[in-house]
Amino acid sequence: MPKVTMPFPNKLASKAASKRPLEAHRIRLTKRDIDILTTLTESKVMTTYQLSGLYFPSLQRARKRLRLLHLAGLIARMTLPVVVQGIPNLYSLSNKGAKMLNLTSSGRPAHNRLSRSTLALSSVDHEIAISEFRTRIANVCKEGGRFRLSHWRQRSVQKLTAKVVDVAAGQLNAVTIVPDASFQLNIEDHTLEVYVEVDRGTMALGRLINKVKCYSAFCRQQGGLQPEIPALRVAFIFGSRRRKESFVKSVEKEIGAAQLRSTFAFLDEGELTRGMRQALNNLARQNSN
Numbered sequence: 681m682p683k684v685t686m687p688f689p690n691k692l693a694s695k696a697a698s699k700r701p702l703e704a705h706r707i708r709l710t711k712r713d714i715d716i717l718t719t720l721t722e723s724k725v726m727t728t729y730q731l732s733g734l735y736f737p738s739l740q741r742a743r744k745r746l747r748l749l750h751l752a753g754l755i756a757r758m759t760l761p762v763v764v765q766g767i768p769n770l771y772s773l774s775n776k777g778a779k780m781l782n783l784t785s786s787g788r789p790a791h792n793r794l795s796r797s798t799l800a801l802s803s804v805d806h807e808i809a810i811s812e813f814r815t816r817i818a819n820v821c822k823e824g825g826r827f828r829l830s831h832w833r834q835r836s837v838q839k840l841t842a843k844v845v846d847v848a849a850g851q852l853n854a855v856t857i858v859p860d861a862s863f864q865l866n867i868e869d870h871t872l873e874v875y876v877e878v879d880r881g882t883m884a885l886g887r888l889i890n891k892v893k894c895y896s897a898f899c900r901q902q903g904g905l906q907p908e909i910p911a912l913r914v915a916f917i918f919g920s921r922r923r924k925e926s927f928v929k930s931v932e933k934e935i936g937a938a939q940l941r942s943t944f945a946f947l948d949e950g951e952l953t954r955g956m957r958q959a960l961n962n963l964a965r966q967n968s969n
Contacts, residue, residue, distance in 0.1 A: 842898035
């Protein structure tokens with residue numbers, strides 16, 4: 681598997697841009713710029729299209745502003761090979777951007793771990809898929825106006841512990857779950873913590889089924905954050921409809937269909953927007969009853 685190396689801070693600018701004086705790259709930061717840097721604090725990488733969908737009215741304006749942020753050294757830019765979904769540019773937070781964000785925010789310190797790592801193309805593809813889900817769910821929340829997405833965690837996602845029955849040993853074992861991401865959905869006075877799992881077809885279905893069992897046990901032991909509304913707790917995203925259908929068919933034999941419908945959302949990339957819109961509409965209807 682070929683490797684993709686994220687640029688170090690001293691390699692952020694292009695060769696032509698690096699010959700210009702530093703003053704030429706200084707820009708006045710706007711609230712939107714701060715929001716972009718904050719988003720890249722948790723999302724390891726995002727594409728031009730994803731950042732455009734979150735913060736800009738057009739792709740052209742997104743490219744122009746992101747280029748300025750890149751030339752100012754606040755974000756790192758990587759050009760991907762065409763083999764990764766044909767996406768030309770990928771952005772992450774630079775060390776300079778992290779320092780700037782720490783100066784303008786009273787929250788937890790921002791870090792730029794990814795700029796020091798070398799990623800396989802499969803890992804980059806996985807991170808792009810997680811960011812794509814974030815972009816879609818954020819825009820779906822904006823559509824209806826009833827839901828508000830907050831506290832997206834990807835770099836700092838919390839580990840979960842579930843007690844799972846070991847049939848062979850006849851005892852309860854503590855199992856650790858590490859979600860790909862998590863976020864909060866706020867509707868009126870209710871808050872739901874939702875966990876995200878993105879499957880790129882590299883994990884055996886048996887391991888995925890075991891992960892669903894662990895999530896199921898965790899949700900039962902937690903009792904749901906708000907028992908009076910459906911406890912949508914885990915969103916599984918699959919790269920293809922065929923793999924999703926094969927997985928759902930297998931997991932329904934292990935776990936009751938009723939619990940799967942109330943706790944999990946199984947979606948493929950082709951139905952992300954429609955599927956999450958439907959899931960949120962169901963939550964809203966149940967909340968109004």
